[in-house]
Amino acid sequence: MASSRSVDMDPDVARRLFHEGATLVLLGVPQGTEFGIDCKCWKVGPRFRGVKMIPPGLHFLYYCSVNPPSCGGEVGPKTGLFLSLKPRDILLANWNPKEEDLDFSASQNEEEVSRIRANLQDLDPYLGPYPYEVMRKWVSLTNRLNEEVANNLQPLSGRVCAFSDVIPETDFRHTKDRAEQPRNDTACQTMREGLDRLPKMKLREGTQLRFSVIPEKTYPPGATPAQITQCSLDLTYALETLLDKNYQQKPLDLLGELQFAFVCFVIGNVYEGFEHWKRLLSLLCRAEAAMQRHKELYLGLIAVLYHQLGEIPPDFFVDIVSQNNFLTSTLQDFFQLATGPSVDGALRKRAEKFKAHLTKKFSWDFDADLDECAPVVVDLPEGFTVD
Structure with missing residues (x-):
């Protein structure tokens, strides 16, 4: 973090963030440590003391300890945590060399925080600016994720770890x-x-991600064989069960959990996040009756997926053993249901536009039979290029 200015930051925005932005003061972080916030990562230099001009809101802080070159230079597993920062907040942490982790207990010491605030101008040259150029991307990936949802899903330890403890x-x-x-x-x-x-x-107790439990049984107790078949094809009962248990008052917060899982995987390198993201997506995309009851949830789902799929190479979802594209088959089911005559017109129109966007961007054909070999590639006219 050698630069003293963010790339292409508007002067008015810079002034506002300088006065209203939050500050992370991180003392004792070893040189060479991989350190990141939201969608940007650096190697810590000898002058690093933290990050300034952080926009208020939810952020994901992460770091990896690195052995010195004389000891092989191996990079340790990534550790991260979600932080909710208010305007002009100062969060103070000291590096614990034994645990190779940041200790934020100093932030509870009001006298120490006041001292840091009084001397912030002297500390300023050692603080790297928040990477403003990635703020738009970060907001697009977390616009449905709030502090309450993040705190409920984050491990009790407060740390999201790439490797299970x-x-x-x-x-x-x-x-x-x-x-x-x-x-x-x-x-x-x-x-x-x-x-x-x-x-x-x-x-280890307190280190588990606390994701919502997706019901193993997709049908109600005492269901008839016909009901079991119906609930296996239409996963609305399982989805409604999850919503009633976790998001009864705010169903759209389920999209926040989908974003939390995605961030944990893409930025935090937590494979469990990817697996939960897939399970949640499969549940949402195969709940036909729920699409009629929860129009806003599904309009929001399309917006969330639009930004998430822009962050991952299209062939990432292909199983190298079976050549089965999980995402293509799941979205094929979604588009078949979401464009049906019983679905709200606004949702149907949005789904059709999203389908056309993905077909153009990734050359996926959602109207073909995917049982043979997925993903299916659309035959494009000669000279036609895909954006």
């Missing part, structure tokens, strides 16, 4: 516990035998 289910403090473990003094004959000898592990 696991510990043995048994701590082996007693001889009896160790005696019950499979012996390792003979060679394993199979992979399964080797895996069985490993200690059983569990996630």
Whole structure:
């Protein structure tokens, strides 16, 4: 973070952010640490003391410790956290070398924060400006995600970690516990035998992402065979169950969870975020009756997907083993339902425009039979290029 100005920042915006923007003061972060906020990442230099001129609102802060070149220069797993900042906020953190993590407890010390605020002008040359050039992208990826939803989904530890923090289910403090473990003094004959000898592990308490639980059963208790079949084709019951449990008052906050999962994966490198994003998307795209009941939810879904799909290469969703494009098949179901005669006209029109946009951008054909080999590519006229 060597530059003292953000790229192409309007002077009026710069002045406003200078006076109203929040400041992150991060002390002791080792040189070479990979550090990022929202959609921008840097390597920490020797003068780095934090970030200034941060627009108020929700942000994602993340970092990776890096071994010095003499020790191989390996990059550690990414750690991140969502922060909600108010105008002129000052958030103070110190680097904990033992944990290789930021300790924000100093922010609770009002006297220390006041001291930092009084000396902010002296600290200013060591603060990198918020990367204003990526603010539009960040807002487009999180416009449905608010502080309440982020706090409810973030682990109790307050950290979103790229690798799960696991510990043995048994701590082996007693001889009896160790005696019950499979012996390792003979060679394993199979992979399964080797895996069985490993200690059983569990996630460390408080480190789990707290995503909404998607119902395993898509039909109500006591459903008839006909109802089970119907609820397996139309996932509205499962979607309504999730909404009633988690977002009864604010159904559109489910889109915030979809964005939270996407950010955790794309920026935080958390694979669990991708898996949950896929499950939520599949649920939303295959709930036919819900499209008639929740018009605003589905208009919002199209807008969310429009920005998300601009951040990922089109072939990312193709399973290299089966050549099955999860996204193409899921959206094919969505467009078939969302363009039906019983759907609200505004939603149907928006879905048709979105379908045409994706067909042009990615050359996906949502009207073809995708069972053979997905994704299907549209045959374009000679000389026609795709944006």
